[in-house]
Amino acid sequence: MISKEEVEHIAKLARLELTQTEITKMQKDMSAILDYFDLLKKAPRAKTEIKKGDLSATRTDKINSSYGMRDKLIGQAPDKKDDYIKVKTIL
Amino acid sequence: MMQDLTKLTIKQAHEGLKNGDFTSVDLTKAYLKNIKEKDKEINAFLHVDENFALAQAEEADKKIATGNFGLLCGIPCAIKDAIMVEGQKCTAGSKMLENYVAPYNATAVKKLFDVGAVILGKTNTDEFTMGSSTENSAFGVTKNPHDITRVAGGSSGGSAAAVAANMACYTLGTDTGGSIRQPASFCGVAGLCPTYGAVSRYGLIAHASSLDQIGPFAKNAEDTRIIFEAIAGKDTMDATSVEYNIQENLESLKGLKIGVPKEYFSKGIDPEVEKIIRNVIKKAEDAGAEIIDISLPSSEFALACYYVIDPSEISANLARFDGIRYGLSEPAENLLDVYLKSRGKGLGAEVKRRIMLGTYCLSSGYYDAYYKKAQEVRELIRQDFAKAFEKVDLLFCPVSPFPAFKIGEKADDPMSMYLADIYTIPMKLAGLPGISVPVACLPVGREKLPVGLQIIGNHFQENKILSIATEIEKIV
Numbered sequence: 140m141i142s143k144e145e146v147e148h149i150a151k152l153a154r155l156e157l158t159q160t161e162i163t164k165m166q167k168d169m170s171a172i173l174d175y176f177d178l179l180k181k182a183p184r185a186k187t188e189i190k191k192g193d194l195s196a197t198r199t200d201k202i203n204s205s206y207g208m209r210d211k212l213i214g215q216a217p218d219k220k221d222d223y224i225k226v227k228t229i230l
Numbered sequence: 231m232m233q234d235l236t237k238l239t240i241k242q243a244h245e246g247l248k249n250g251d252f253t254s255v256d257l258t259k260a261y262l263k264n265i266k267e268k269d270k271e272i273n274a275f276l277h278v279d280e281n282f283a284l285a286q287a288e289e290a291d292k293k294i295a296t297g298n299f300g301l302l303c304g305i306p307c308a309i310k311d312a313i314m315v316e317g318q319k320c321t322a323g324s325k326m327l328e329n330y331v332a333p334y335n336a337t338a339v340k341k342l343f344d345v346g347a348v349i350l351g352k353t354n355t356d357e358f359t360m361g362s363s364t365e366n367s368a369f370g371v372t373k374n375p376h377d378i379t380r381v382a383g384g385s386s387g388g389s390a391a392a393v394a395a396n397m398a399c400y401t402l403g404t405d406t407g408g409s410i411r412q413p414a415s416f417c418g419v420a421g422l423c424p425t426y427g428a429v430s431r432y433g434l435i436a437h438a439s440s441l442d443q444i445g446p447f448a449k450n451a452e453d454t455r456i457i458f459e460a461i462a463g464k465d466t467m468d469a470t471s472v473e474y475n476i477q478e479n480l481e482s483l484k485g486l487k488i489g490v491p492k493e494y495f496s497k498g499i500d501p502e503v504e505k506i507i508r509n510v511i512k513k514a515e516d517a518g519a520e521i522i523d524i525s526l527p528s529s530e531f532a533l534a535c536y537y538v539i540d541p542s543e544i545s546a547n548l549a550r551f552d553g554i555r556y557g558l559s560e561p562a563e564n565l566l567d568v569y570l571k572s573r574g575k576g577l578g579a580e581v582k583r584r585i586m587l588g589t590y591c592l593s594s595g596y597y598d599a600y601y602k603k604a605q606e607v608r609e610l611i612r613q614d615f616a617k618a619f620e621k622v623d624l625l626f627c628p629v630s631p632f633p634a635f636k637i638g639e640k641a642d643d644p645m646s647m648y649l650a651d652i653y654t655i656p657m658k659l660a661g662l663p664g665i666s667v668p669v670a671c672l673p674v675g676r677e678k679l680p681v682g683l684q685i686i687g688n689h690f691q692e693n694k695i696l697s698i699a700t701e702i703e704k705i706v
Contacts, residue, residue, distance in 0.1 A: 156571055218554075224554065
């Protein structure tokens with residue numbers, strides 16, 4: 140069984156606040172699922188190289204006007220001042 | 231007495247509009263009336279905007295009056311609430327986005343608007359499309375129109391139920407591990423999951439980017455083809471999308487080589503479901519198809535492989551919900567607490583579970599054992615299908631091991647919920663297209679529950695899948 144400390148550590152990495160009840164349930168659920176993953180150990184090694192995706196599928200570096208969208212996007216921010224999105228002090 | 235307009239297929243409704251039997255406004259009002267009457271009970275819709283829908287219908291009627299209009303013009307539809315429709319709320323079934331208003335149209339939606347579609351509203355989904363029953367929606371479960379004590383399937387349960395209950399002529403859903411085909415099977419409608427890359431995902435709220443695909447639900451396979459043709463194709467805003475024109479030559483069952491993978495009839499399948507699927511395969515054989523028993527030996531690893539890859543991608547994709555730029559934001563003293571509290575409060579149990587699993591699988595020390603291993607297994611699964619399609623044209627198999635299950639039956643046990651997707655997941659890992667078409671109804675208690683047949687094809691073989699699905703609809 141995955142430990143309470145491990146769950147808390149992963150939750151911290153994932154930036155999730157979990158309640159004590161959630162942590163207990165998470166221990167149980169994650170353990171059952173991770174046990175199921177053991178099945179993968181039985182799988183044979185792939186004989187061929189894993190095909191990498193096409194990395195050349197990029198857009199041309201062209202500026203498209205998104206002026207109309209700008210206000211809508213900033214408008215969604217929970218905390219803002221004029222055209223700026225406000226965040227808490229980092230330092 | 232006037233005919234029930236909401237029972238018409240896209241083709242039939244188009245004919246009616248063309249002949250002037252009714253207008254798009256008539257059609258739209260008929261669907262809005264159905265939604266009002268039925269949706270309190272079913273809960274297929276998260277939002278319906280009557281004025282928005284009627285304004286589009288009036289526009290469509292103007293276009294129809296010119297005589298120059300396409301098959302989807304003026305036909306009312308609904309969109310899964312993970313796909314953005316500009317100016318409408320887009321919650322993805324999450325408290326995190328409860329008040330989020332879509333700033334632009336998804337490409338698939340824009341393409342529907344371009345051909346004159348009428349959008350009635352947004353349909354229910356498991357939170358961020360993660361689930362198999364819509365029980366993970368923050369806004370209540372969608373009930374199965376065939377038996378309201380049972381789930382409609384998921385995650386696109388709202389889209390499937392809306393078509394099944396005649397609350398929309400067709401709908402868009404999304405399929406990451408089975409989220410179109412499984413609810414289509416549970417609700418007795420046709421649902422197509424296109425080839426990975428066939429339809430742009432721009433404007434779809436991302437779940438797992440190497441798997442997500444948008445696709446249609448409709449009353450029959452022919453209708454799903456019309457919608458698929460309208461939304462498919464290359465989009466500069468989705469680098470995985472490709473130029474695609476579906477072939478038009480209809481294929482027939484005569485001489486068709488149908489592969490039946492033995493791993494899809496192993497233990498765990500409801501014997502009644504197996505009987506139904508075997509019976510359809512027999513009918514296809516009687517109609518001239520050649521049935522070939524095949525094996526996809528890596529199938530047994532597919533579910534484990536998926537539940538490593540899917541949460542890993544989720545843990546990255548959902549990092550965007552930080553309480554800063556949009557969505558739910560919890561007041562806190564410092565920046566870290568804004569993240570922790572907003573995500574802790576805004577995300578539901580299944581989403582948290584998958585973020586945790588993904589973070590675990592990608593964390594230092596575990597990456598090779600889980601993520602890297604899963605990628606290798608994914609390659610094995612791809613090779614299995616590639617080998618199969620050297621010998622056969624299509625694969626026939628069940629969509630789900632069982633018909634729609636009871637609400638609450640699997641809600642507390644994630645592993646048993648994941649197993650509901652055991653037959654829809656493998657082909658997704660190979661990026662293949664597949665459809666679910668209703669083939670029979672299974673009497674369970676006083677109700678009759680639909681069962682779908684899954685037809686899987688090779689990449690970009692939607693034409694073959696859809697032609698044969700139409701043939702199957704005729705013989706069952």
